[in-house]
Amino acid sequence: MTEQHSVQQANRKLIKKLSLIVVGMFVFAVGVLPPMYDAICAITGLNGKTANEAADIEDAVVVEDRMVTVQFLADTDPAMPWDFKPNIFSIKVHPGAIQKVDFHVRNPTSRLIVGQAIPSVSPAQATPYFKKTECFCFNNQELNGGEEMDMPLIFYVDPGLPKSVRTITLSYQLYDITKSTEKGAPLAAN
Amino acid sequence: MGEHHGPMKGIKRWLFATNHKDIGAMYLWFSFIMFLTGGFMAMIIRAELMYPGLQLVDPNFFNQMTTTHGLIMVFGAVMPAFVGLANYMVPMMIGAPDMALPRLNNWSFWILPFAFSLLIIAIIQSFLGIADAPNFGWTFYAPLSTKYGPASTDFFIFSVHMMGVSSIMGAVNVIVTIFNLRAPGMTLMKMPLFVWTWLITAFLLIAVMPVLAGAVTMMLTDRHFGTSFFDAAGGGDPVLFQHVFWFFGHPEVYIMILPAFGIVSAIIPTFARKPLFGYASMVYATASIAFLSFVVWAHHMFTVGLPLAGNLFYMYMTMLIAVPTGVKVFNWVATMWKGAMTFEVPMLFAIAFVVLFTIGGFSGLMLAITPVDQQYHDTYFVVAHFHYVLVTGAVFSIVAGVYYWLPKWTGRMYNIGLAKLHFWSSLIFVNLLFFPMHFVGLAGMPRRYSDYSLQFADFNWWISIGGFGFGLSQLILLWILIEVCFRKKGEPVSDQVWDGAEGLEWTLPSPVPYHSFTTPPVIK
Numbered sequence: 001m002t003e004q005h006s007v008q009q010a011n012r013k014l015i016k017k018l019s020l021i022v023v024g025m026f027v028f029a030v031g032v033l034p035p036m037y038d039a040i041c042a043i044t045g046l047n048g049k050t051a052n053e054a055a056d057i058e059d060a061v062v063v064e065d066r067m068v069t070v071q072f073l074a075d076t077d078p079a080m081p082w083d084f085k086p087n088i089f090s091i092k093v094h095p096g097a098i099q100k101v102d103f104h105v106r107n108p109t110s111r112l113i114v115g116q117a118i119p120s121v122s123p124a125q126a127t128p129y130f131k132k133t134e135c136f137c138f139n140n141q142e143l144n145g146g147e148e149m150d151m152p153l154i155f156y157v158d159p160g161l162p163k164s165v166r167t168i169t170l171s172y173q174l175y176d177i178t179k180s181t182e183k184g185a186p187l188a189a190n
Numbered sequence: 191m192g193e194h195h196g197p198m199k200g201i202k203r204w205l206f207a208t209n210h211k212d213i214g215a216m217y218l219w220f221s222f223i224m225f226l227t228g229g230f231m232a233m234i235i236r237a238e239l240m241y242p243g244l245q246l247v248d249p250n251f252f253n254q255m256t257t258t259h260g261l262i263m264v265f266g267a268v269m270p271a272f273v274g275l276a277n278y279m280v281p282m283m284i285g286a287p288d289m290a291l292p293r294l295n296n297w298s299f300w301i302l303p304f305a306f307s308l309l310i311i312a313i314i315q316s317f318l319g320i321a322d323a324p325n326f327g328w329t330f331y332a333p334l335s336t337k338y339g340p341a342s343t344d345f346f347i348f349s350v351h352m353m354g355v356s357s358i359m360g361a362v363n364v365i366v367t368i369f370n371l372r373a374p375g376m377t378l379m380k381m382p383l384f385v386w387t388w389l390i391t392a393f394l395l396i397a398v399m400p401v402l403a404g405a406v407t408m409m410l411t412d413r414h415f416g417t418s419f420f421d422a423a424g425g426g427d428p429v430l431f432q433h434v435f436w437f438f439g440h441p442e443v444y445i446m447i448l449p450a451f452g453i454v455s456a457i458i459p460t461f462a463r464k465p466l467f468g469y470a471s472m473v474y475a476t477a478s479i480a481f482l483s484f485v486v487w488a489h490h491m492f493t494v495g496l497p498l499a500g501n502l503f504y505m506y507m508t509m510l511i512a513v514p515t516g517v518k519v520f521n522w523v524a525t526m527w528k529g530a531m532t533f534e535v536p537m538l539f540a541i542a543f544v545v546l547f548t549i550g551g552f553s554g555l556m557l558a559i560t561p562v563d564q565q566y567h568d569t570y571f572v573v574a575h576f577h578y579v580l581v582t583g584a585v586f587s588i589v590a591g592v593y594y595w596l597p598k599w600t601g602r603m604y605n606i607g608l609a610k611l612h613f614w615s616s617l618i619f620v621n622l623l624f625f626p627m628h629f630v631g632l633a634g635m636p637r638r639y640s641d642y643s644l645q646f647a648d649f650n651w652w653i654s655i656g657g658f659g660f661g662l663s664q665l666i667l668l669w670i671l672i673e674v675c676f677r678k679k680g681e682p683v684s685d686q687v688w689d690g691a692e693g694l695e696w697t698l699p700s701p702v703p704y705h706s707f708t709t710p711p712v713i714k
Contacts, residue, residue: 018366
């Protein structure tokens with residue numbers, strides 16, 4: 001009888017420890033992995049996401065003897081009815097030189113739509129060196145039905161950009177976020 | 191507590207089952223039913239792919255078949271079969287009277303029919319044309335499963351939650367049983383390898399099933415509660431889903447193969463009439479494989495754009511797994527070396543396992559090489575690889591285990607002629623089914639499409655013939671099991687059953703009594 005009792009006690013102790021692993025791994029998956037992933041991506045630029053805040057304009061030296069091609073892509077989510085395109089598709093810049101380009105959007109529908117553009121830079125190792133001092137992607141954009149506008153992007157390429165990178169592609173995907181703004185759900189800026 | 195002498199009568203015996211043998215048997219039958227269900231879906235897939243062009247089903251339904259075939263085979267057939275074998279065999283192998291937590295055991299089994307009912311309701315709805323079943327592939331990548339998933343994705347999510355709860359409880363039970371109920375003298379390094387591999391598998395299960403639960407929970411909140419874990423529009427990243435999924439997914443593939451190693455390590459020494467070569471190295475190899483499984487997940491993601499250093503790290507780690515796996519294959523071959531080998535049905539399946547699993551291992555090694563994988567990714571070469579390790583690996587080992595222990599369970603020998611027919615037809619058709627997939631994959635045929643370019647036509651016809659042949663061959667197994675288990679046919683067997691067999695389970699009478707080892711055996 002006492003032996004059975006001690007086995008039960010040992011079982012209970014072991015179950016407690018094992019349950020702790022189970023709960024710990026669930027918390028790890030939901031609460032630790034996503035922020036860890038975001039942090040690693042923010043540091044390394046691995047997923048091509050640029051910073052969601054304006055970069056300081058440093059007195060960066062313009063590197064006159066180097067040229068980098070910057071290409072622009074503008075796409076819309078299938079559920080987003082706006083027309084969206086860059087006014088120029090490609091531009092050559094010197095690292096360190098500040099450049100302004102415009103993206104054109106038009107709301108062909110008859111209702112108000114709120115849009116949010118999500119940037120992505122390729123190749124990933126260029127991401128930390130692509131600095132935006134002003135970008136329409138920092139905020140959401142509102143257009144009434146039939147309205148159109150030019151959205152500005154001001155950027156420079158950090159002279160520290162690895163020598164192997166000669167072309168940077170900046171892609172925007174535009175999403176319809178009208179519903180979530182109505183709900184009052186907090187909007188992630190990026 | 192009054193003395194009870196045997197099982198309860200009628201359906202109550204099964205509903206309220208706490209006996210490890212009853213629960214093990216239910217797990218095994220459940221997994222066999224799921225195996226036939228998932229197999230039926232594979233037949234639809236192969237019938238559609240027999241000829242180029244669309245003939246039987248529309249592409250959306252085809253996608254639902256590949257998705258649910260994968261889910262049912264992984265979570266409904268292979269995993270519960272191993273849990274069933276663990277339930278039946280682990281207490282008998284370590285000299286315990288039962289599993290340590292019999293009521294939990296009952297619960298972890300009875301959750302499963304409900305979990306799979308949810309999934310199967312979604313499929314039936316699709317058959318009847320009411321609504322789509324999950325159609326995003328068994329890996330349910332976001333945003334296919336979040337933003338674009340059909341309404342039945344929520345059935346799928348809760349179904350996976352329930353399977354996870356069941357697996358975790360089963361794993362806890364196995365660990366507690368092995369740690370606390372071993373007969374006196376049964377030290378850890380005396381345990382049969384099946385017990386060892388299951389102990390390590392159980393740790394993998396409790397480590398990664400919660401991660402799977404986390405992944406589907408995040409899907410659920412993304413779909414319905416306004417979060418954006420995987421939604422780029424809200425600041426999330428779909429690639430994060432792949433990281434979370436494969437952090438679960440890679441240990442999961444070892445969950446489906448480590449117990450297979452244990453079964454084969456029990457069968458080969460019996461019919462080679464030699465003790466297992468390198469017992470300790472087998473234990474350490476299993477543990478190293480389990481450990482490495484946590485640091486290789488991104489080899490499923492070589493094409494998402496990892497940095498060079500990441501690609502190299504995951505490539506080298508993946509190739510490192512070939513070392514402990516090679517140790518195992520070497521040990522099995524060395525056990526057979528100069529042994530007095532005979533080729534009974536379990537041995538036939540075990541030898542086929544060693545050869546064909548190794549082929550799957552080699553194609554895995556090819557896929558581990560990053561630049562090569564970038565060509566092979568998402569082609570039929572990958573389909574060939576994981577079917578070699580899962581069908582001729584995991585499934586063959588389960589069948590081998592059933593043929594090995596069935597006479598002990600029932601006290602009767604099955605029809606050996608039919609069993610040999612089952613083996614040979616399975617062996618020939620399974621290779622006709624999966625081997626040419628290597629060729630069409632290398633030639634560039636992508637997976638997950640209901641149609642293909644004309645140049646793949648002839649190979650696909652042969653693959654489909656192999657598929658139908660392999661599927662029908664499994665009905666022989668069904669008939670063998672019905673004859674032995676329900677029609678009570680077959681010659682009575684001795685307690686020893688196989689003359690080379692060693693281990694505590696063979697010291698028990700055949701058929702095993704309802705209660706075994708109520709007093710612990712003496713371990714020499």
